[in-house]
Amino acid sequence: xxxxxxxxxxxxxxxxxxxxxxxxxxxxxxxxxxxxxxxxxxxxxxxxxxxxxxxxxxxxxxxxxxxxxxxxxxxxxxxxxxxxxxxxxxxxxxxxxxxxxxxxxxxxxxxxxxxxxxxxxxxxxxxxxxxxxxxxxxxxxxxxxxxxxxxxxxxxxxxxxxxxxxxxxxxxxxxxxxxxxxxxxxxxxxxxxxxxxxxxxxxxxxxxxxxxxxxxxxxxxxxxxxxxxxxxxxxxxxxxxxxxxxxxxxxxxxxxxxxxxxxxxxxxxxxxxxxxxxxxxxxxxxxxxxxxxxxxxxxxxxxxxxxxxxxxxxxxxxxxxxxxxxxxxxxxxxxxxxxxxxxxxxxxxxxxxxxxxxxxxxxxxxxxxxxxxxxxxxxxxxxxxxxxxxxxxxxxxxxxxxxx
Numbered sequence: 001x002x003x004x005x006x007x008x009x010x011x012x013x014x015x016x017x018x019x020x021x022x023x024x025x026x027x028x029x030x031x032x033x034x035x036x037x038x039x040x041x042x043x044x045x046x047x048x049x050x051x052x053x054x055x056x057x058x059x060x061x062x063x064x065x066x067x068x069x070x071x072x073x074x075x076x077x078x079x080x081x082x083x084x085x086x087x088x089x090x091x092x093x094x095x096x097x098x099x100x101x102x103x104x105x106x107x108x109x110x111x112x113x114x115x116x117x118x119x120x121x122x123x124x125x126x127x128x129x130x131x132x133x134x135x136x137x138x139x140x141x142x143x144x145x146x147x148x149x150x151x152x153x154x155x156x157x158x159x160x161x162x163x164x165x166x167x168x169x170x171x172x173x174x175x176x177x178x179x180x181x182x183x184x185x186x187x188x189x190x191x192x193x194x195x196x197x198x199x200x201x202x203x204x205x206x207x208x209x210x211x212x213x214x215x216x217x218x219x220x221x222x223x224x225x226x227x228x229x230x231x232x233x234x235x236x237x238x239x240x241x242x243x244x245x246x247x248x249x250x251x252x253x254x255x256x257x258x259x260x261x262x263x264x265x266x267x268x269x270x271x272x273x274x275x276x277x278x279x280x281x282x283x284x285x286x287x288x289x290x291x292x293x294x295x296x297x298x299x300x301x302x303x304x305x306x307x308x309x310x311x312x313x314x315x316x317x318x319x320x321x322x323x324x325x326x327x328x329x330x331x332x333x334x335x336x337x338x339x340x341x342x343x344x345x346x347x348x349x350x351x352x353x354x355x356x357x358x359x360x361x362x363x364x365x366x367x368x369x370x371x372x373x374x375x376x377x378x379x380x381x382x383x384x385x386x387x388x389x390x391x392x393x394x395x396x397x398x399x400x401x402x403x404x
Contacts, residue, residue, distance in 0.1 A: 001122030001213040006055035009033030023185035031189040036181040043102035059208035072132035073115035111135040126214035133182035136162030148173030151213040156180035160245035168248035178202035200246035223387035229355045230391035249297035250280045255307040286310040292341035304353035318366045343384045
């Protein structure tokens with residue numbers, strides 16, 4: 001089954017008309033995107049958009065052979081003019097199946113938001129799932145639970161939990177080619193777009209790209225271990241959470257614990273919990289090595305600075321005399337245990353830590369000790385990670401990435 005993506009942007013396209021934002025300003029030339037529309041085997045058109053005929057011509061395809069036009073989402077603004085020769089555009093009721101004269105079978109998948117998703121089975125048996133902008137399947141979204149889709153086109157960046165649901169149900173497997181569509185100006189085009197898609201196990205392609213459903217291709221290699229560094233309020237925790245948003249059953253490891261009587265801390269913890277997916281499980285502990293050593297779903301550990309605070313408490317490292325006598329040795333042993341566990345862990349893990357070395361030199365010996373030990377800890381953990389990011393003012397800078 002051959003698919004040509006005539007467009008890969010939101011219904012407004014990219015750049016959005018009249019939008020002055022930075023992402024729209026650079027979305028020109030090859031980085032611009034028309035509204036998402038997909039031509040399947042030259043016979044089935046999913047979503048009719050302005051300029052579809054011209055977009056097809058640019059991709060080397062004619063729409064003269066289209067036998068069915070299906071819509072997935074409500075169109076705002078003036079109606080799209082139907083090009084001469086194309087059949088009238090329609091929508092399949094949720095749960096119903098349509099047989100196209102070309103030999104394709106189309107099943108309408110109910111969504112949790114306005115719109116309709118379509119499962120398309122080609123004459124060759126290849127299976128495609130196409131989801132509308134902002135939509136996720138209301139159920140599993142898999143008509144054949146024993147077999148993952150060959151190709152999924154979805155709003156990966158706008159609704160990452162849709163991909164998580166599909167993975168949880170088995171509808172998306174290790175070999176499923178996931179392509180991000182309905183791309184908006186929330187993500188700057190270019191390397192940042194590619195990085196965010198890769199973190200979700202997906203990819204973005206330019207308008208006009210033709211792909212074959214069921215054809216083998218290497219899926220994006222999601223780093224097994226990632227360290228996310230940043231200063232206070234830099235956006236490091238949000239970046240770490242975003243890296244696992246498309247995966248179900250994430251275990252969120254909170255190392256800060258609870259602080260009785262501290263209302264401000266409780267408010268911070270509450271905000272973190274509210275923005276995490278409901279399927280994630282939270283574990284409050286500083287015993288990280290046992291979690292890393294066990295098999296299981298991905299871990300998000302937030303954060304190493306609070307873990308180090310607990311480790312220094314246990315070692316008595318704040319007291320100069322204790323530090324000189326045995327505290328240094330005790331802390332080194334605990335850090336070595338953690339680093340070894342990160343090295344040996346077989347489960348995906350994202351770790352968050354503070355970068356404090358660029359700030360004001362602490363006025364006390366214990367403060368300087370903490371700064372130095374956190375720097376050493378970050379160095380050691382970064383050495384065991386395939387991917388290291390530094391987040392500054394909400395912008396993620398890649399410090400280390402695994403070879404492609």
